[in-house]
Amino acid sequence: MPSLVLGVFYVLLMISWTARAYADPAEPCSFAAVDGTISLADAVNRTLCANPKARGAWERIKVRAAAVRVARESYWPNAGIKAAETESRTRTLVKDDRLLDTSANDLYPAASLSLNWVLFDFGLRANQLESARDLLAAAQANLDLTLQQVFLQAAGDFYDAQAAQASTDAAEEIERLTQRSVAAAHLRVDKGAAPLSDELQAQTAYASAVVTRARAAAELKSKLGALAGDMGIEPDRSFTVPLADTSEPEARGVTEAVHELIEVAKRTHPSVRLAERSLAAAIADERAARAHGRPSIALVGGLSRSNESLTPSLGSPTVPGSVSNKTVAIQIDVPISDALWKRGQIAEAHAQVEVQQQELEGTEQQVAQDVWKSYVELQADTDNLENSRVLLESARSSLEATKRRYEGGVGNILELLSSQTAYANALQQRIRAFSDWRYARMALGASLGRLGLSAIE
Numbered sequence: 001m002p003s004l005v006l007g008v009f010y011v012l013l014m015i016s017w018t019a020r021a022y023a024d025p026a027e028p029c030s031f032a033a034v035d036g037t038i039s040l041a042d043a044v045n046r047t048l049c050a051n052p053k054a055r056g057a058w059e060r061i062k063v064r065a066a067a068v069r070v071a072r073e074s075y076w077p078n079a080g081i082k083a084a085e086t087e088s089r090t091r092t093l094v095k096d097d098r099l100l101d102t103s104a105n106d107l108y109p110a111a112s113l114s115l116n117w118v119l120f121d122f123g124l125r126a127n128q129l130e131s132a133r134d135l136l137a138a139a140q141a142n143l144d145l146t147l148q149q150v151f152l153q154a155a156g157d158f159y160d161a162q163a164a165q166a167s168t169d170a171a172e173e174i175e176r177l178t179q180r181s182v183a184a185a186h187l188r189v190d191k192g193a194a195p196l197s198d199e200l201q202a203q204t205a206y207a208s209a210v211v212t213r214a215r216a217a218a219e220l221k222s223k224l225g226a227l228a229g230d231m232g233i234e235p236d237r238s239f240t241v242p243l244a245d246t247s248e249p250e251a252r253g254v255t256e257a258v259h260e261l262i263e264v265a266k267r268t269h270p271s272v273r274l275a276e277r278s279l280a281a282a283i284a285d286e287r288a289a290r291a292h293g294r295p296s297i298a299l300v301g302g303l304s305r306s307n308e309s310l311t312p313s314l315g316s317p318t319v320p321g322s323v324s325n326k327t328v329a330i331q332i333d334v335p336i337s338d339a340l341w342k343r344g345q346i347a348e349a350h351a352q353v354e355v356q357q358q359e360l361e362g363t364e365q366q367v368a369q370d371v372w373k374s375y376v377e378l379q380a381d382t383d384n385l386e387n388s389r390v391l392l393e394s395a396r397s398s399l400e401a402t403k404r405r406y407e408g409g410v411g412n413i414l415e416l417l418s419s420q421t422a423y424a425n426a427l428q429q430r431i432r433a434f435s436d437w438r439y440a441r442m443a444l445g446a447s448l449g450r451l452g453l454s455a456i457e
Contacts (some may be wrong), residue, residue: 047154050232077117112304131284138277145270395426
């Protein structure tokens with residue numbers, strides 16, 4: 001059974017895009033102007049509606065659905081009506097007997113109705129319809145896959161923006177710490193308890209912190225611009241993202257064994273379903289190519305009537321009249337050239353089947369690798385949440401102790417600056433650990449083909 005991916009988003013987008021085709025306003029993709037703070041759910045929703053790849057994937061579904069309709073219509077009979085108003089000028093000359101010569105000028109109507117209904121064709125139309133249906137299913141799987149990729153991209157950019165915001169806040173904190181260190185060093189220098197080099201080194205550290213803070217602010221603007229681009233708005237639009245939750249999440253590991261996850265993903269992942277349906281369509285195309293050289297049985301019929309004037313006998317003048325004809329037949333068409341001259345098409349179709357078989361195997365291998373990679377990274381990022389917490393607490397305690405020692409006249413400036421640098425690094429690692437962990441959860445869901453609203457919650 002196909003995986004249920006993106007849940008409500010998927011349904012809302014389908015309703016929205018279909019409604020637009022009938023000039024009905026689409027509520028799910030109608031948003032107010034971006035202003036203030038934007039949530040992850042809102043960012044993802046806007047991105048899914050604005051992304052050209054998602055829209056293109058939906059349009060391809062409409063193309064494939066139309067192809068299925070065309071294949072179904074091939075089962076219906078072909079009927080045609082012809083009507084004509086004919087002007088006829090006829091002159092008959094009889095050799096050696098001019099008395100039998102005749103001439104006639106006539107203007108008469110004529111009409112005909114024809115019918116051709118293929119009743120049996122040894123699988124040509126059936127395989128063409130099956131191929132069209134498989135390609136439609138492949139297009140649906142491609143939309144599923146595209147939505148997950150767009151979802152993951154939006155979530156990743158959102159988390160990057162949150163991490164950039166946290167890094168900016170951390171850089172501002174380090175800037176304040178180094179500024180206080182400058183003040184403390186200046187006080188000790190004034191008292192003669194420390195050399196001038198202490199104050200100069202503290203000022204250097206402060207200047208470096210200012211540069212770091214400025215770079216962090218620029219990085220934040222860049223990340224917000226990338227998120228704005230995802231949502232289809234101008235990169236200079238003013239908005240913010242909420243501060244990341246830094247509370248320790250409940251320790252929840254992946255309860256399923258990685259082997260089970262891989263096996264499930266190889267059956268249900270949208271990319272695998274896409275490859276499977278593409279292979280099925282190629283097989284149907286090969287069968288259809290072979291059916292081109294087989295006979296077909298059709299019901300044919302016709303009805304015609306013409307009011308053309310008639311000549312009763314040679315040499316007689318024309319008289320008003322009409323000619324009507326009715327035909328019904330069973331027609332058997334046995335193509336000879338198709339079986340001989342279209343062997344190249346059969347070979348091409350068979351080669352395409354082999355290509356799609358290799359594509360399916362490669363897709364299954366890639367899915368397995370992606371699941372394993374995401375699984376390992378999530379496990380490592382989960383462990384690093386605790387490791388980064390311990391590191392940050394240790395660095396904060398060391399900084400506080402060093403500050404007290406230096407302000408008390410015991411420590412030295414190098415020790416203080418070293419502890420400030422260690423604390424700044426620990427802050428950044430803590431921020432990155434949370435961001436990596438959140439993204440890793442999303443990435444594992446995408447690799448399994450299960451990315452949905454529950455990942456946001």
